[in-house]
Amino acid sequence: MKRSILLVFAHPDDESFGLSGTILKYTRRGIPVDLICATKGERGLRLDVPADVDTGTAREAELRCAAAILGIRDIYFLGYIDADVNKTPINEIANKVLGIMQKVRPAVVITFGPDGVSRHPDHIALGKAATKAYKKLAEGDGHPPKLYYVTLPASLVPNADELGIVTRPDNEVTTTIDITGFLDLKIQALSCHRSQQDAREFVEMLRQDKTAVFTSKEFLYLANPSAQVKETDLFQ
Numbered sequence: 001m002k003r004s005i006l007l008v009f010a011h012p013d014d015e016s017f018g019l020s021g022t023i024l025k026y027t028r029r030g031i032p033v034d035l036i037c038a039t040k041g042e043r044g045l046r047l048d049v050p051a052d053v054d055t056g057t058a059r060e061a062e063l064r065c066a067a068a069i070l071g072i073r074d075i076y077f078l079g080y081i082d083a084d085v086n087k088t089p090i091n092e093i094a095n096k097v098l099g100i101m102q103k104v105r106p107a108v109v110i111t112f113g114p115d116g117v118s119r120h121p122d123h124i125a126l127g128k129a130a131t132k133a134y135k136k137l138a139e140g141d142g143h144p145p146k147l148y149y150v151t152l153p154a155s156l157v158p159n160a161d162e163l164g165i166v167t168r169p170d171n172e173v174t175t176t177i178d179i180t181g182f183l184d185l186k187i188q189a190l191s192c193h194r195s196q197q198d199a200r201e202f203v204e205m206l207r208q209d210k211t212a213v214f215t216s217k218e219f220l221y222l223a224n225p226s227a228q229v230k231e232t233d234l235f236q
Helices: 014-027 055-070 090-104 121-138 183-192 197-208
Strands: 005-009 033-039 075-080 108-111 146-150 175-178 217-224
Touching (some): 005 121, 014 055, 014 183, 014 197, 014 217, 033 055, 033 090, 055 075, 075 090, 090 121, 108 121, 121 217, 183 197
Parallel strands (some): 005 033
Antiparallel strands (some): 146 217
């Protein structure tokens, strides 16, 4: 199996918030990274979007801007509507994701865990579907890809409940990726999602405190193969 990474997320900007530094680290090494995006973020904010441009079109353009900076090879849109993913049968979504997995044959799959990080229903539904697709792909495969969930260590977000974020106990975080040297590009990728207030706020936070942990590290949980490991590389 060739080294490649497949990201499975729900909305434009999901790829940039928790994983842009990691994406940059691997694409700069020449490792292909592809992205499945379930929606075009049609029900998101539309700050400074011209009146004659619909939200989905604007956010797709923002995602393509970020993808170009991050070096993402291909984007696969599943065609679902923002905030409706959780209303779609999980098997239907899983089958679509599985078809792309079989085409791309990644060595690493990264998606949302059962908490969706922010408890967003679309995140939870897509993560569940991606996990189901992964399990189908892994059946009978002697060398299935690794499956990761994006996560945040509890010590980094002490006010997580107040922010609506779900964290993981620090000792359960399996994978810490050093993204030193990629902060400026991470900010550029996030800045592409300029129609979204939370993206703007995160960019401002990164610019104001360049010593914050989020500027130099990103975190994942290795869901499969299950093992008590501590990693600093997705391919170790």
